[in-house]
Structures are given as structure tokens and as C-alpha cells.
Amino acid sequence: MKNKLALISVYYKEGVVDFAKSLVKLGYDITSTGGTLKMLRENGIDAIDVTELTNFEEILDGRVKTLAPQIFAGILYRRDKKDHVETVESKNIRPIDMVVNVLYPFEETVANKDSTEEEIIEKIDIGGPSMIRAAAKNHKDVIIVTSNKDYNEVIEKISSGKDDYNYRKELAKRAFIRTCKYEIAISNYFMRDEGDFKDNLLLGYEKEDELRYGENPHQKAAFYKPINDDEFEKLNIIQGKKLSYNNMLDISSAIDFMKNFTDENTVIGIKHLNPCAIASDSDLETAYDKCIKGDSESIFGGIVALNGEVTKSLAEKMTSFFLEIVIAPSFTEEAIEVFTKKKNLRVIEYKELGINNKKTEIREVFGGILLQEKDLSLYDSLDVVTDRKPSDKELEDLIFAYKVVKCTKSNSVCIVKDKRTLGVGLGDVNRFFASSHALDMAKDDAKGAVVASDGFFPFADSIKAFDEKGIKAIIQPGGSIKDKDTIDYANKHEISMIFTNMRHFRH
Numbered sequence: 001m002k003n004k005l006a007l008i009s010v011y012y013k014e015g016v017v018d019f020a021k022s023l024v025k026l027g028y029d030i031t032s033t034g035g036t037l038k039m040l041r042e043n044g045i046d047a048i049d050v051t052e053l054t055n056f057e058e059i060l061d062g063r064v065k066t067l068a069p070q071i072f073a074g075i076l077y078r079r080d081k082k083d084h085v086e087t088v089e090s091k092n093i094r095p096i097d098m099v100v101n102v103l104y105p106f107e108e109t110v111a112n113k114d115s116t117e118e119e120i121i122e123k124i125d126i127g128g129p130s131m132i133r134a135a136a137k138n139h140k141d142v143i144i145v146t147s148n149k150d151y152n153e154v155i156e157k158i159s160s161g162k163d164d165y166n167y168r169k170e171l172a173k174r175a176f177i178r179t180c181k182y183e184i185a186i187s188n189y190f191m192r193d194e195g196d197f198k199d200n201l202l203l204g205y206e207k208e209d210e211l212r213y214g215e216n217p218h219q220k221a222a223f224y225k226p227i228n229d230d231e232f233e234k235l236n237i238i239q240g241k242k243l244s245y246n247n248m249l250d251i252s253s254a255i256d257f258m259k260n261f262t263d264e265n266t267v268i269g270i271k272h273l274n275p276c277a278i279a280s281d282s283d284l285e286t287a288y289d290k291c292i293k294g295d296s297e298s299i300f301g302g303i304v305a306l307n308g309e310v311t312k313s314l315a316e317k318m319t320s321f322f323l324e325i326v327i328a329p330s331f332t333e334e335a336i337e338v339f340t341k342k343k344n345l346r347v348i349e350y351k352e353l354g355i356n357n358k359k360t361e362i363r364e365v366f367g368g369i370l371l372q373e374k375d376l377s378l379y380d381s382l383d384v385v386t387d388r389k390p391s392d393k394e395l396e397d398l399i400f401a402y403k404v405v406k407c408t409k410s411n412s413v414c415i416v417k418d419k420r421t422l423g424v425g426l427g428d429v430n431r432f433f434a435s436s437h438a439l440d441m442a443k444d445d446a447k448g449a450v451v452a453s454d455g456f457f458p459f460a461d462s463i464k465a466f467d468e469k470g471i472k473a474i475i476q477p478g479g480s481i482k483d484k485d486t487i488d489y490a491n492k493h494e495i496s497m498i499f500t501n502m503r504h505f506r507h
């Protein structure tokens with residue numbers, strides 16, 4: 001009886017020589033293709049050239065080498081079917097008991113900006129996926145290996161007689177996942193000119209980690225990363241407890257919110273995916289002090305995002321009370337040292353905080369998912385619709401306040417003075433409630449402050465409430481059928497009002 005036969009054809013050759021040597025020790029014969037064959041032979045492995053099995057030389061620059069009936073029949077015939085066995089024997093086809101294949105690097109070639117179209121097309125592996133699928137289909141009798149990460153495990157399993165049906169099935173599963181991800185990458189390449197809203201949304205995700213629990217302790221959860229995307233790796237988790245489900249949501253909000261504050265040092269305090277306070281200043285530490293003053297109570301147990309380097313003195317301030325996460329583009333060594341006092345606090349460095357690198361966002365809903373462009377603009381125009389015009393200082397604060405309401409759950413209204421939130425009313429079911437909440441938080445400081453609203457005011461009731469507290473400038477999208485009432489009220493009470501013609505709901 002002949003030895004078992006392993007067909008080895010791998011693009012990346014790391015580990016393949018040792019793997020093949022181990023297979024030989026376990027009694028396997030090796031057959032191989034082109035560059036793999038050369039390498040194995042150079043390393044003293046007496047491999048059979050696959051052309052001896054196919055009776056056909058490799059042609060068309062390697063486009064056809066293993067694509068031959070002798071190979072596919074050797075892999076695919078059913079060992080438990082008499083007629084299959086007879087066919088294979090009568091045609092002198094050698095059984096192939098293991099296929100080891102590492103595909104052409106299509107994904108890497110597409111990711112390389114210097115690759116030409118021709119180079120990319122040539123990296124669409126044809127023979128590899130065909131062999132992988134054939135071997136995976138016939139896993140009952142054939143072992144399929146698709147990654148050099150599996151080499152050691154495969155040798156261990158065979159050596160200990162544990163290369164049983166279940167293990168071969170497990171390898172088949174990995175193989176089909178590999179070819180599936182490969183096809184997603186190829187299909188997405190061919191759809192690249194269809195823009196963001198393609199007819200087919202082919203997404204592939206792989207589990208990065210199990211999470212301790214979900215939104216609540218009784219819910220299980222895990223985090224999945226998109227295949228061929230290393231965005232998550234850009235988060236440098238300097239210290240702290242493992243990230244939880246809610247932490248991941250909060251970090252995402254922090255990253256999203258900060259994209260609105262690129263032109264000035266800004267500090268955002270976040271609770272339950274909403275900013276509880278935001279402040280900007282020419283000095284980061286002052287911005288931090290202003291932010292904490294904005295809502296010194298809600299920030300407890302929250303997240304602080306800063307768009308500048310965290311210094312020792314800032315770190316000392318942030319360790320003086322309980323925070324879950326601090327995220328910033330950089331930290332000084334002294335700051336990191338200070339944070340070590342609070343072992344559980346997650347300290348996260350994200351160099352691209354404040355940079356826009358995603359144009360669309362996905363959400364799951366009943367029956368499917370929703371895909372939309374991210375809300376990346378602030379206003380369409382700044383139309384002063386009242387007799388009184390805002391002063392330059394008011395205008396600065398109005399624009400700042402409008403950025404804040406862009407970050408909040410709708411309906412939202414916020415009150416701002418000196419680029420600092422005094423009160424944020426958010427997630428309310430009616431705009432007057434949101435206005436009242438913001439006013440309650442701002443207390444007497446509201447005098448001389450400005451207001452922003454993420455949607456239009458349907459009635460003049462909120463304007464009246466602002467006026468009673470001494471607010472003199474308002475920014476809102478406009479667009480209500482009752483805009484006239486609101487403008488008339490503002491004119492009568494010498495309030496200036498700006499229409500932006502751009503709403504910022506966030507559901």
C-alpha cells in the first residue's frame with residue numbers, strides 16, 4: 001500500500017518546510033507545485049512534482065497547475081463508494097489525503113495603494129480555492145489546511161491519532177470561512193465603483209473577543225471586527241480593566257463626537273452615549289476645567305475624551321474622582337505614571353481622535369440593517385432671521401453649541417457660554433422638556449448665554465422660557481410651519497436667531 005499523500009501549494013512559505021518534514025516523518029509522501037516544490041526540494045524533502053500526477057506541465061504563468069482531473073478526482077472521490085474507488089484505480093489516479101494551501105494574497109494586494117489592476121487580477125487565486133473547497137467537501141477522508149497557523153496543531157493531532165472526523169470537519173469549516181472571506185474581498189473589489197450604497201452589502205466580521213457581558217450583566221456579548229480592517233488596532237489600550245460592551249459604545253461616541261471639534265482644544269464628558277458636558281479653549285487644561293464645571297456631577301463614572309496631549313497635571317485631576325475611561329491622542333509618560341494609581345481606569349490612546357475616516361454607519365433594525373452617511377456637516381447656511389444680529393462672541397458660542405447638539409440624542413437643546421456647556425437637555429420626547437431641562441441645569445448662569453437646538457422649535461414656548469432667563473441668541477435649523485411665531489417672539493424681545501437649514505437628529 002502506498003503512503004498517504006499531501007499536496008502542498010502555498011503562497012506564503014513560512015513554516016512549510018518544517019511542516020512537510022513532520023508529515024514525512026508521519027509517513028506522508030509530498031507532492032507540490034512551482035515555488036513550493038523548489039523550496040521543499042532545496043530543503044531536502046523528496047517531494048513529487050505535481051506535474052507527474054497531472055501528466056501536464058504548469059502553463060500560462062501558473063494560471064493552470066493543479067487544475068486537472070487527476071488532482072480533483074484524487075481529492076474528491078468517495079473512499080466508501082466502490083464505483084468511485086474503481087474509477088480512480090482504473091484511471092491510475094493517486095489518492096490525495098491532505099491539501100495544504102495558502103492562497104495568493106489578494107486582500108494584501110488590494111490594500112497596497114501601489115498595486116496595479118493587472119497585479120490585483122493576477123492575485124485572484126483560482127486553483128487554490130478550488131482545491132480547498134474540494135478537500136473541505138470531502139473532509140470525511142481528506143485533511144484541509146489553509147493557514148500556516150494550523151501547521152503545529154495538525155501535526156499534533158495526527159501524531160496523537162486525533163485527526164478524526166470531528167477535527168477534519170473543524171478544518172473544513174475553517175477552509176470554507178477562508179474561501180468565503182476571500183470571495184467577499186474579490187466581490188467588494190469588483191463593486192468598488194458602486195459607491196457607498198451598493199446593491200449587495202457583503203460584510204465579513206470575525207470575533208475579536210468575548211465580552212464579560214452585554215449592556216447588562218444578564219446579557220451575553222462579544223466584539224467582532226470587520227475582516228481586512230485594522231481600525232480597532234489603532235486604539236492603544238495603555239492600562240485598565242478589559243473593555244466592556246458599554247465601554248465600546250462610549251469609546252465610539254467619543255471618537256464620533258470629537259470629529260466636530262477639530263479646530264480647538266476640546267474636552268468632552270460622556271455618559272450613556274451622550275455628552276454631559278463639552279468645553280473648548282485655547283488651553284487644553286482650561287478646557288478640561290470648564291468641561292468638569294459644566295456638569296461636575298454627571299461625569300462621575302463617565303468617559304473623558306480630550307483632543308490634545310494629557311499631561312501629569314491633567315492626569316492628576318482625572319484621577320481625583322471615579323472615571324471609567326480617558327481617551328486622548330497622546331499622553332506624557334508622567335501622565336501615564338499618574339494613571340497607574342487607578343488600576344481599573346481604562347487609559348486609551350487614539351492618535352486619530354478627531355479625524356474623520358468613516359463615511360457611513362450601520363445599524364440593525366427589525367428585518368435588516370440600515371446604512372446611512374455619517375452626519376459630517378454642521379450647517380447649510382447661517383441665516384440671521386431676526387432684527388438683532390448676534391455679536392461675534394455670541395456667534396462663536398452659537399456655533400460651538402450647535403456642535404454640541406449634533407452629538408446629543410434628539411430632541412436636544414443646549415445652553416452655552418464661553419464655549420462651555422451650562423446645561424444640556426437631551427433625549428427628550430418634546431422640545432420644551434429639553435429646553436426646560438437645559439435651563440434647570442444652567443440656573444442663573446443662563447443670563448447672557450446662547451442656545452442651540454438640534455431641530456426646529458415647533459412653538460414659541462421654549463423661546464419664551466429662554467427669554468425669561470436672559471438668553472439673547474439662539475441657533476436652530478428652522479423649518480417649522482410656526483417659524484414666524486418664533487421669529488416674531490424673538491424680535492419682540494430683542495433675541496437674535498440663526499437658521500442653519502440643517503437638522504441634527506440623533507436617534
Ligand SMILES: NC(=O)c1ncn([C@@H]2O[C@H](COP(=O)(O)O)[C@@H](O)[C@H]2O)c1NC=O
Pocket residue numbers: 009010011012033034035036037062063064065066067101102103104124125126127128129
Ligand atoms: N492555477 C492553479 O492551478 C493553481 N494551483 C495552485 N495555485 C496557487 O499557487 C500558489 C503556490 O505557488 P507555487 O506553486 O509557486 O508555490 C498557492 O497560493 C496556490 O493557491 C494556483 N494558482 C492560481 O490559481
